[in-house]
Amino acid sequence: MPRQIGPWVAEPHAMLLEERVCALETRLLALEARLRQGLVAPADSRQGRKGGMEPILEELTEAESLRLIEQAEVGRIGFSGRYGPLILPVNYKIVDGAVVFRLAVGSAVGEDLRTGIAHAEYKVAFEIDQIDPVSRTGWSVMIQGAAHHIDDEDERAIVLKAGIEPWAGGERDHFVRIKPTLISGRRIRRD
Helix, strand or coil: CCCEECCCEECHHHHHHHHHHHHHHHHHHHHHHHHHCCCCCCHHHCCCCCCCCCEEEEEECHHHHHHHHHHCCEEEEEEEECCEEEEEEEECEEECCEEEEEECCCCHHHHHCECCCCCCEEEEEEEEEEEECCCCEEEEEEEEEEEEEECCHHHHHHHHCCCCCCCCCCCCCEEEEEEEEEEEEEEEEEC
Protein backbone atom coordinates (compact mmCIF):
# COMPACT_ATOMS: atom_id res chain seq x y z
CA MET A 1 0.00 0.00 0.00
CA PRO A 2 1.60 3.32 -1.04
CA ARG A 3 2.16 5.95 1.64
CA GLN A 4 0.71 9.36 1.10
CA ILE A 5 2.01 12.80 1.90
CA GLY A 6 -0.99 14.93 2.56
CA PRO A 7 -4.36 13.60 1.55
CA TRP A 8 -3.73 12.99 -2.20
CA VAL A 9 -0.01 12.92 -3.18
CA ALA A 10 1.78 9.54 -3.06
CA GLU A 11 5.49 9.65 -2.18
CA PRO A 12 7.33 7.68 -4.91
CA HIS A 13 10.44 7.06 -2.75
CA ALA A 14 8.31 5.55 0.03
CA MET A 15 6.56 3.31 -2.51
CA LEU A 16 9.89 2.12 -3.92
CA LEU A 17 11.27 1.47 -0.43
CA GLU A 18 8.14 -0.46 0.50
CA GLU A 19 8.46 -2.63 -2.65
CA ARG A 20 12.07 -3.42 -1.78
CA VAL A 21 11.15 -4.33 1.79
CA CYS A 22 8.45 -6.70 0.49
CA ALA A 23 10.95 -8.29 -1.89
CA LEU A 24 13.48 -8.79 0.93
CA GLU A 25 10.79 -10.27 3.18
CA THR A 26 9.86 -12.72 0.41
CA ARG A 27 13.50 -13.72 -0.06
CA LEU A 28 13.96 -14.12 3.71
CA LEU A 29 10.90 -16.39 3.91
CA ALA A 30 12.21 -18.50 1.04
CA LEU A 31 15.65 -18.80 2.66
CA GLU A 32 14.08 -19.75 5.99
CA ALA A 33 12.06 -22.46 4.24
CA ARG A 34 15.22 -23.79 2.55
CA LEU A 35 17.00 -23.77 5.92
CA ARG A 36 14.16 -25.78 7.53
CA GLN A 37 14.36 -28.29 4.65
CA GLY A 38 18.12 -28.60 5.13
CA LEU A 39 18.88 -27.22 1.66
CA VAL A 40 21.21 -24.51 3.00
CA ALA A 41 23.54 -24.45 6.00
CA PRO A 42 22.91 -22.05 8.91
CA ALA A 43 24.89 -18.80 8.75
CA ASP A 44 26.97 -19.66 11.84
CA SER A 45 28.31 -22.81 10.13
CA ARG A 46 29.88 -20.80 7.31
CA GLN A 47 33.37 -19.33 7.52
CA GLY A 48 33.54 -15.56 7.53
CA ARG A 49 30.96 -13.14 6.37
CA LYS A 50 30.78 -14.37 2.78
CA GLY A 51 32.03 -17.90 3.43
CA GLY A 52 30.18 -20.36 1.24
CA MET A 53 28.27 -17.69 -0.62
CA GLU A 54 30.69 -16.82 -3.40
CA PRO A 55 29.35 -17.89 -6.80
CA ILE A 56 31.33 -20.51 -8.67
CA LEU A 57 30.84 -20.79 -12.42
CA GLU A 58 31.84 -24.16 -13.79
CA GLU A 59 31.83 -25.60 -17.28
CA LEU A 60 29.87 -28.84 -17.59
CA THR A 61 31.11 -31.86 -19.48
CA GLU A 62 29.07 -33.09 -22.41
CA ALA A 63 28.05 -36.16 -20.38
CA GLU A 64 26.87 -34.03 -17.42
CA SER A 65 25.03 -31.67 -19.79
CA LEU A 66 23.18 -34.60 -21.38
CA ARG A 67 22.34 -36.04 -17.96
CA LEU A 68 20.80 -32.73 -16.88
CA ILE A 69 18.73 -32.17 -20.02
CA GLU A 70 17.37 -35.71 -19.89
CA GLN A 71 15.70 -34.75 -16.59
CA ALA A 72 14.20 -31.49 -17.87
CA GLU A 73 11.01 -31.18 -19.91
CA VAL A 74 11.00 -27.73 -21.52
CA GLY A 75 13.63 -26.08 -23.66
CA ARG A 76 13.82 -23.15 -26.06
CA ILE A 77 14.51 -23.51 -29.75
CA GLY A 78 16.27 -20.57 -31.38
CA PHE A 79 16.48 -19.95 -35.10
CA SER A 80 16.12 -17.28 -37.73
CA GLY A 81 12.57 -17.39 -39.07
CA ARG A 82 10.89 -15.59 -41.91
CA TYR A 83 10.32 -12.51 -39.71
CA GLY A 84 13.67 -12.54 -37.95
CA PRO A 85 15.21 -14.31 -34.94
CA LEU A 86 12.84 -16.46 -32.86
CA ILE A 87 13.18 -18.22 -29.53
CA LEU A 88 10.24 -20.44 -28.61
CA PRO A 89 9.63 -22.78 -25.68
CA VAL A 90 8.80 -26.40 -26.49
CA ASN A 91 8.46 -29.52 -24.40
CA TYR A 92 10.78 -32.29 -25.55
CA LYS A 93 12.39 -35.62 -24.81
CA ILE A 94 15.84 -36.98 -25.50
CA VAL A 95 15.67 -39.94 -27.91
CA ASP A 96 18.92 -41.69 -28.83
CA GLY A 97 20.97 -38.63 -27.82
CA ALA A 98 18.86 -36.19 -29.86
CA VAL A 99 16.27 -33.59 -28.80
CA VAL A 100 12.82 -34.43 -30.19
CA PHE A 101 9.73 -32.23 -30.04
CA ARG A 102 6.36 -31.98 -31.77
CA LEU A 103 4.75 -29.32 -33.95
CA ALA A 104 1.45 -28.93 -35.72
CA VAL A 105 1.56 -30.17 -39.31
CA GLY A 106 1.98 -27.17 -41.61
CA SER A 107 2.76 -24.78 -38.73
CA ALA A 108 4.69 -21.59 -39.41
CA VAL A 109 7.52 -22.81 -37.17
CA GLY A 110 7.71 -26.13 -39.01
CA GLU A 111 7.83 -24.34 -42.35
CA ASP A 112 10.47 -21.89 -41.09
CA LEU A 113 12.63 -24.88 -40.12
CA ARG A 114 12.60 -26.23 -43.68
CA THR A 115 15.28 -25.08 -46.09
CA GLY A 116 13.40 -25.89 -49.28
CA ILE A 117 16.43 -27.87 -50.48
CA ALA A 118 16.25 -31.67 -50.51
CA HIS A 119 18.33 -33.28 -47.72
CA ALA A 120 19.48 -29.87 -46.42
CA GLU A 121 18.68 -29.21 -42.77
CA TYR A 122 18.28 -25.96 -40.91
CA LYS A 123 20.86 -25.15 -38.21
CA VAL A 124 19.28 -24.25 -34.85
CA ALA A 125 20.15 -23.68 -31.21
CA PHE A 126 18.33 -25.34 -28.32
CA GLU A 127 18.67 -24.12 -24.73
CA ILE A 128 17.58 -25.81 -21.54
CA ASP A 129 18.05 -24.46 -18.02
CA GLN A 130 17.04 -24.79 -14.42
CA ILE A 131 17.44 -21.70 -12.27
CA ASP A 132 16.81 -21.05 -8.57
CA PRO A 133 16.45 -17.26 -8.22
CA VAL A 134 16.44 -17.40 -4.41
CA SER A 135 19.85 -19.04 -4.12
CA ARG A 136 21.06 -17.62 -7.45
CA THR A 137 22.18 -21.05 -8.60
CA GLY A 138 21.37 -23.15 -11.60
CA TRP A 139 22.57 -24.62 -14.83
CA SER A 140 22.19 -23.99 -18.53
CA VAL A 141 22.90 -26.24 -21.51
CA MET A 142 23.02 -25.08 -25.12
CA ILE A 143 22.86 -27.47 -28.06
CA GLN A 144 23.54 -26.64 -31.68
CA GLY A 145 22.56 -28.91 -34.51
CA ALA A 146 20.40 -29.38 -37.56
CA ALA A 147 16.60 -29.54 -37.31
CA HIS A 148 15.64 -32.82 -38.98
CA HIS A 149 11.98 -33.28 -39.90
CA ILE A 150 10.89 -36.83 -39.12
CA ASP A 151 8.94 -37.87 -42.20
CA ASP A 152 10.09 -41.49 -42.35
CA GLU A 153 7.56 -43.91 -40.79
CA ASP A 154 10.24 -46.07 -39.12
CA GLU A 155 11.80 -43.02 -37.46
CA ARG A 156 8.35 -41.78 -36.50
CA ALA A 157 7.53 -45.10 -34.80
CA ILE A 158 10.68 -44.78 -32.68
CA VAL A 159 9.92 -41.25 -31.47
CA LEU A 160 6.25 -42.07 -30.85
CA LYS A 161 7.40 -44.64 -28.28
CA ALA A 162 9.17 -41.84 -26.36
CA GLY A 163 5.76 -40.52 -25.28
CA ILE A 164 6.25 -36.86 -26.09
CA GLU A 165 2.94 -35.23 -25.22
CA PRO A 166 2.57 -31.62 -26.38
CA TRP A 167 1.74 -29.31 -23.49
CA ALA A 168 0.00 -26.87 -25.82
CA GLY A 169 -2.57 -29.48 -26.77
CA GLY A 170 -4.17 -29.77 -30.16
CA GLU A 171 -2.97 -31.82 -33.09
CA ARG A 172 0.82 -31.81 -33.08
CA ASP A 173 1.68 -34.74 -35.28
CA HIS A 174 4.89 -33.49 -36.85
CA PHE A 175 8.15 -34.44 -35.09
CA VAL A 176 11.44 -32.55 -35.31
CA ARG A 177 14.76 -33.96 -34.12
CA ILE A 178 17.90 -31.99 -33.30
CA LYS A 179 21.00 -34.16 -33.38
CA PRO A 180 23.66 -32.22 -31.46
CA THR A 181 26.82 -31.17 -33.23
CA LEU A 182 27.85 -29.01 -30.25
CA ILE A 183 26.84 -29.30 -26.60
CA SER A 184 28.00 -26.80 -24.01
CA GLY A 185 26.84 -26.28 -20.46
CA ARG A 186 27.64 -24.39 -17.34
CA ARG A 187 26.50 -24.28 -13.75
CA ILE A 188 26.51 -21.60 -11.08
CA ARG A 189 26.80 -22.99 -7.58
CA ARG A 190 27.60 -21.52 -4.21
CA ASP A 191 29.86 -23.31 -1.74
